[in-house]
Amino acid sequence: MTEPPANPAPKALAEPVVRFDSVGMRYGRGPEILRDITFDLPRGSFQFLTGPSGAGKTTLLRLIYMARKPSRGLISHFGGDSASLSRRELPHVRRRIGMVFQDFRMLSHLNVFENVALPLRVAGRKRAEYAEDVAELISWVGLGDKMDAQPATLSGGEQQRVAIARAIVGQPELLVADEPTGNVDPAMGRRLLRLFTELNKLGTTVLIATHDITLVRALDVPILTLADGRLSVKGTRAA
Numbered sequence: 471m472t473e474p475p476a477n478p479a480p481k482a483l484a485e486p487v488v489r490f491d492s493v494g495m496r497y498g499r500g501p502e503i504l505r506d507i508t509f510d511l512p513r514g515s516f517q518f519l520t521g522p523s524g525a526g527k528t529t530l531l532r533l534i535y536m537a538r539k540p541s542r543g544l545i546s547h548f549g550g551d552s553a554s555l556s557r558r559e560l561p562h563v564r565r566r567i568g569m570v571f572q573d574f575r576m577l578s579h580l581n582v583f584e585n586v587a588l589p590l591r592v593a594g595r596k597r598a599e600y601a602e603d604v605a606e607l608i609s610w611v612g613l614g615d616k617m618d619a620q621p622a623t624l625s626g627g628e629q630q631r632v633a634i635a636r637a638i639v640g641q642p643e644l645l646v647a648d649e650p651t652g653n654v655d656p657a658m659g660r661r662l663l664r665l666f667t668e669l670n671k672l673g674t675t676v677l678i679a680t681h682d683i684t685l686v687r688a689l690d691v692p693i694l695t696l697a698d699g700r701l702s703v704k705g706t707r708a709a
């Protein structure tokens with residue numbers, strides 16, 4: 471009889487955070503945007519997603535965030551088949567994912583502090599517990615003097631940083647970001663990348679869709695590339 475491994479990996483740690491199995495996606499009766507996409511996001515990994523404009527990067531991220539359902543194939547999140555999630559279960563699974571949308575999705579009636587703190591409030595945390603950490607994070611992304619500002623008064627780059635802070639404030643298991651440095655200057659881009667790598671060191675799995683080649687070259691991590699509806703993986707920037 472074969473001996474079991476001395477330290478078997480707990481199932482929850484061994485299974486990928488997200489798994490795509492032969493996934494296809496089309497909008498309505500339109501052409502298939504994604505074709506036979508099969509890949510894993512291993513727990514704790516950091517990967518970039520690149521590809522020409524219109525290749526389907528945002529579509530892929532929407533599927534990961536469960537904002538859309540695939541036209542075919544299977545997607546699992548945290549080891550469970552996503553198609554079988556009930557309407558009640560879906561928000562619970564989504565709360566484990568921090569999402570930075572390309573269009574930011576600020577809540578216009580809340581100020582910067584309240585937008586960033588929202589995931590913690592929704593999770594039932596008390597303001598007194600998180601106020602200091604939230605303020606520190608907002609300062610870290612360079613918006614210390616805008617805590618009370620309404621989203622409509624912010625520039626695109628400032629809104630983007632609020633969206634990033636909101637996505638990471640609860641240390642999600644998975645961070646998915648769509649062009650997170652698209653509206654900021656190079657120095658702020660590097661600062662945000664540091665934020666993502668620090669979060670990754672704390673255990674968050676990170677996937678960043680970007681056109682920013684400087685960003686991609688800054689780290690030696692796998693690069694997923696979408697083209698003609700198909701996904702390919704390059705080992706690292708050196709590959």
Ligand SMILES: Nc1ncnc2c1ncn2[C@@H]1O[C@H](COP(=O)(O)OP(=O)(O)OP(=O)(O)O)[C@@H](O)[C@H]1O
Pocket residue numbers: 497500503521522523524525526527528529530
């Ligand atoms: N809601 C929608 N309904 C119909 N077609 C859509 C919808 N959203 C995206 N598409 C189409 O799907 C294709 C892929 O779009 P997607 O936004 O995923 O690409 P992308 O790689 O993120 O592009 P970009 O780099 O320009 O942001 C495009 O041809 C787009 O027109």
